[in-house]
Amino acid sequence: MIPVSIITIGDELLIGQVVDTNSAWMAQALNKAGFAVIRRVAIGDNKPDIIHALDEERKQSSVILITGGLGPTNDDITKYVLCAYFGGKMIVDTEALKNVTYLFEEVFKRPLQEINLKQAEVPDCCTVLLNKRGTAPGMLFKQNEKIFISMPGVPDEMMGMMEDGVIPYLIKEFGMECIVHQTLLTAGIGESFLAEMINDYEKSLPSSVRLAYLPAHGMVRLRLTATGKDKAQTSSLLDTLFRQLKQLVAAYMVTDKDETLESVVAHLLTRQNASLALAESCTGGYISHLITSMPGSSAYYNGGVVCYSNAVKEEVLSVNSEILQQYGAVSEPVAREMLTGVLSKLKSTYAIAVTGIMGPGGGSAEKPVGTVWIAVGSALDIQTKKLNLRFDRQKNIQLTAMHGLNMLRQFILSQ
Amino acid sequence: MIPVSIITIGDELLIGQVVDTNSAWMAQALNKAGFAVIRRVAIGDNKPDIIHALDEERKQSSVILITGGLGPTNDDITKYVLCAYFGGKMIVDTEALKNVTYLFEEVFKRPLQEINLKQAEVPDCCTVLLNKRGTAPGMLFKQNEKIFISMPGVPDEMMGMMEDGVIPYLIKEFGMECIVHQTLLTAGIGESFLAEMINDYEKSLPSSVRLAYLPAHGMVRLRLTATGKDKAQTSSLLDTLFRQLKQLVAAYMVTDKDETLESVVAHLLTRQNASLALAESCTGGYISHLITSMPGSSAYYNGGVVCYSNAVKEEVLSVNSEILQQYGAVSEPVAREMLTGVLSKLKSTYAIAVTGIMGPGGGSAEKPVGTVWIAVGSALDIQTKKLNLRFDRQKNIQLTAMHGLNMLRQFILSQ
Numbered sequence: 115m116i117p118v119s120i121i122t123i124g125d126e127l128l129i130g131q132v133v134d135t136n137s138a139w140m141a142q143a144l145n146k147a148g149f150a151v152i153r154r155v156a157i158g159d160n161k162p163d164i165i166h167a168l169d170e171e172r173k174q175s176s177v178i179l180i181t182g183g184l185g186p187t188n189d190d191i192t193k194y195v196l197c198a199y200f201g202g203k204m205i206v207d208t209e210a211l212k213n214v215t216y217l218f219e220e221v222f223k224r225p226l227q228e229i230n231l232k233q234a235e236v237p238d239c240c241t242v243l244l245n246k247r248g249t250a251p252g253m254l255f256k257q258n259e260k261i262f263i264s265m266p267g268v269p270d271e272m273m274g275m276m277e278d279g280v281i282p283y284l285i286k287e288f289g290m291e292c293i294v295h296q297t298l299l300t301a302g303i304g305e306s307f308l309a310e311m312i313n314d315y316e317k318s319l320p321s322s323v324r325l326a327y328l329p330a331h332g333m334v335r336l337r338l339t340a341t342g343k344d345k346a347q348t349s350s351l352l353d354t355l356f357r358q359l360k361q362l363v364a365a366y367m368v369t370d371k372d373e374t375l376e377s378v379v380a381h382l383l384t385r386q387n388a389s390l391a392l393a394e395s396c397t398g399g400y401i402s403h404l405i406t407s408m409p410g411s412s413a414y415y416n417g418g419v420v421c422y423s424n425a426v427k428e429e430v431l432s433v434n435s436e437i438l439q440q441y442g443a444v445s446e447p448v449a450r451e452m453l454t455g456v457l458s459k460l461k462s463t464y465a466i467a468v469t470g471i472m473g474p475g476g477g478s479a480e481k482p483v484g485t486v487w488i489a490v491g492s493a494l495d496i497q498t499k500k501l502n503l504r505f506d507r508q509k510n511i512q513l514t515a516m517h518g519l520n521m522l523r524q525f526i527l528s529q
Numbered sequence: 530m531i532p533v534s535i536i537t538i539g540d541e542l543l544i545g546q547v548v549d550t551n552s553a554w555m556a557q558a559l560n561k562a563g564f565a566v567i568r569r570v571a572i573g574d575n576k577p578d579i580i581h582a583l584d585e586e587r588k589q590s591s592v593i594l595i596t597g598g599l600g601p602t603n604d605d606i607t608k609y610v611l612c613a614y615f616g617g618k619m620i621v622d623t624e625a626l627k628n629v630t631y632l633f634e635e636v637f638k639r640p641l642q643e644i645n646l647k648q649a650e651v652p653d654c655c656t657v658l659l660n661k662r663g664t665a666p667g668m669l670f671k672q673n674e675k676i677f678i679s680m681p682g683v684p685d686e687m688m689g690m691m692e693d694g695v696i697p698y699l700i701k702e703f704g705m706e707c708i709v710h711q712t713l714l715t716a717g718i719g720e721s722f723l724a725e726m727i728n729d730y731e732k733s734l735p736s737s738v739r740l741a742y743l744p745a746h747g748m749v750r751l752r753l754t755a756t757g758k759d760k761a762q763t764s765s766l767l768d769t770l771f772r773q774l775k776q777l778v779a780a781y782m783v784t785d786k787d788e789t790l791e792s793v794v795a796h797l798l799t800r801q802n803a804s805l806a807l808a809e810s811c812t813g814g815y816i817s818h819l820i821t822s823m824p825g826s827s828a829y830y831n832g833g834v835v836c837y838s839n840a841v842k843e844e845v846l847s848v849n850s851e852i853l854q855q856y857g858a859v860s861e862p863v864a865r866e867m868l869t870g871v872l873s874k875l876k877s878t879y880a881i882a883v884t885g886i887m888g889p890g891g892g893s894a895e896k897p898v899g900t901v902w903i904a905v906g907s908a909l910d911i912q913t914k915k916l917n918l919r920f921d922r923q924k925n926i927q928l929t930a931m932h933g934l935n936m937l938r939q940f941i942l943s944q
Binding site: 127128129130131132133134135137138139140141142143144145150151152153154155156157158163167170174295304305306307309310316324325326327328329330335337339372392394397398399400401402403405406407409410411412415416417418419420421422423425426429430459460461473474475476502504505506507508509511 | 540541542543544545546547548549550552553554555556557558560565566567568569570571572573578581582585600601602603604636637638639642643644645662683685741742743744807809812813814815816817818820821822824825826827830831832833834835836837838840841844845874875876888889890891922923926
């Protein structure tokens with residue numbers, strides 16, 4: 115596999131003003147094409163650090179991708195440093211100038227300033243890569259078998275340049291090994307229990323195959339990666355090993371694709387042409403937020419009621435006030451009432467209802483912080499479950515959402 | 530400022546399956562304490578790369594913070610590599626073992642596996658840092674005046690350890706001057722306009738005072754930091770300068786404390802002993818999630834209706850079906866209907882109603898993606914506003930929530 119380094123340049127990344135989402139996107143795009151990112155380095159907008167990073171990364175990597183520091187303001191120095199580093203001089207690139215002029219006249223519809231013309235200047239020792247989405251051109255340098263490519267840090271400009279120019283160029287330039295991944299998602303089992311369960315399997319994997327554990331939000335993703343010269347052969351080996359892995363963790367597997375729990379639930383609902391409603395007390399709209407973060411969710415999601423107060427439970431969801439008084443809001447009977455209430459009120463096939471105490475306050479000896487009742491079901495059947503969570507408010511909310519969605523998934527599958 | 534490097538270890542970061550949010554958080558926390566992150570390096574779970582990174586970063590930085598690779602599974606090798614690097618041998622740490630046992634017995638309430646006991650093993654040449662939120666202990670190494678600290682990659686475990694252990698230790702170790710901060714939050718003005726507005730002020734600041742722009746979710750936080758030997762004197766200087774800054778940005782200032790917009794709204798509601806209800810269509814429960822993420826929100830938040838379908842708008846919120854048909858769901862009249870509906874249904878003092886098209890699908894020539902109508906108000910008065918957003922689904926949802934909450938804040942203040 116061809117080793118790649120990513121250098122991101124910009125003070126805003128170092129002081130934590132901006133979360134670097136570019137690197138993850140670039141790594142995924144490179145991986146799909148058969149390249150392995152071996153190091154990512156973030157540095158500030160200053161010459162010695164940029165030169166040091168270039169010197170360092172070229173030692174190990176064949177390709178060095180650089181983002182950021184290409185804006186028109188004084189703190190953006192990347193291209194001048196690259197020009198000096200590769201021993202060139204700055205010239206105006208005709209194509210880049212055309213692009214800058216076009217963007218200002220036709221797209222931004224703003225007068226072109228002196229400062230913007232500087233964007234068309236590039237070192238004379240580079241190959242220019244067109245930036246369809248912005249004024250800063252990309253620059254490709256080749257020196258002693260090493261390839262250096264500088265791109266803008268603006269995410270959609272970088273993405274356009276990677277897709278149109280950089281990835282196709284690299285694929286052509288190198289004859290590399292192929293790399294394939296398979297990912298599955300488990301729920302309801304901790305990372306260490308999972309590891310014990312598949313310990314023998316993991317030890318028996320050939321050296322060309324690696325297993326990674328990726329825990330998040332109370333679930334664990336398992337990713338199997340195989341590398342090889344022949345695409346068909348590598349894929350076939352991975353398929354066989356992935357099938358074995360799936361069998362080993364079948365009891366906890368949510369999906370054998372690289373997708374979220376909520377998207378698994380979405381597929382199940384869509385396949386049945388069914389609809390979903392939510393009655394959320396303690397999760398306060400978080401499950402609804404997860405569902406509606408997916409484009410197209412209006413096709414199966416009717417909506418929900420965040421019944422934070424008892425009055426809303428009674429008046430909007432018709433929860434029986436005697437049951438509320440007798441058992442308290444955090445109880446199995448109330449979770450059931452919320453479920454049947456929201457199913458009929460929002461005329462939905464399935465629903466999830468959650469009520470609990472997320473903390474830090476609100477707990478009692480009988481019902482400590484972390485006590486949660488979840489109900490999932492349809493007009494035909496209801497399943498309930500009690501959780502005893504022991505984390506902070508945010509994590510309690512996340513875990514309750516995960517359990518609710520996973521219970522619904524199991525409920526739909528069991529029908 | 531003391532130079533710091535951050536090394537993040539984990540294949541999942543290199544392959545792009547996980548976006549690194551830890552580094553930005555750490556950089557901000559370090560900055561506040563007077564440390565400057567000069568390089569951030571991400572590498573995979575393998576020994577030569579870890580050792581190379583340690584060798585490299587110690588050249589320039591006084592402090593090297595390491596996250597990740599401390600899980601109990603086979604791909605997690607960080608502590609064994611550190612043990613070899615610093616020439617120690619692995620021993621069981623009594624305190625760490627107590628913590629692991631406590632977490633399994635009292636918190637997770639699950640049987641302790643053989644593999645989990647490995648979590649209590651540490652190199653004998655390190656100082657152990659307690660991890661209150663998980664099983665992997667932190668490790669501090671000191672060698673030739675350089676400090677190396679290894680922490681878990683799980684965000685809340687890392688954050689807890691930074692706050693309780695690492696930052697206080699570093700401040701003490703380097704005999705830092707006293708540092709004081711004042712923070713204010715603005716909304717409704719972009720970073721570059723804000724920078725123009727306070728350009729002269731910023732230039733006139735003494736060298737012991739720094740101004741940081743921290744943009745997030747369509748708002749910009751301004752943080753003023755003063756460093757000095759004498760606490761009272763430094764605080765007094767900062768107070769004077771902060772008062773000037775507040776006057777300059779008064780028209781856009783949401784709060785002069787380091788708090789969120791939703792907590793400002795919460796204070797306003799609490800002070801009036803008023804209650805809030807939400808009618809969310811396009812934000813799908815996100816505003817409700819922001820409100821209920823705050824402990825104690827049940828004191829003023831009655832609840833909300835996520836009226837994703839038109840049927841829910843009509844049947845739960847009594848939105849007039851003729852108005853829905855005539856103007857469409859994304860319209861000012863429907864936002865008003867949703868508002869009055871939720872105010873009366875949930876018997877609340879104030880409400881926010883939002884309806885819009887978040888994308889990527891669902892837009893039309895007349896109502897493109899990003900069209901949003903917001904209504905805020907009470908039984909006495911209603912204010913509405915149209916937004917034309919141009920971002921992706923997630924950012925459109927965040928910005929709509931921000932505008933809704935800010936409109937409510939202004940509405941309450943104007944009453």
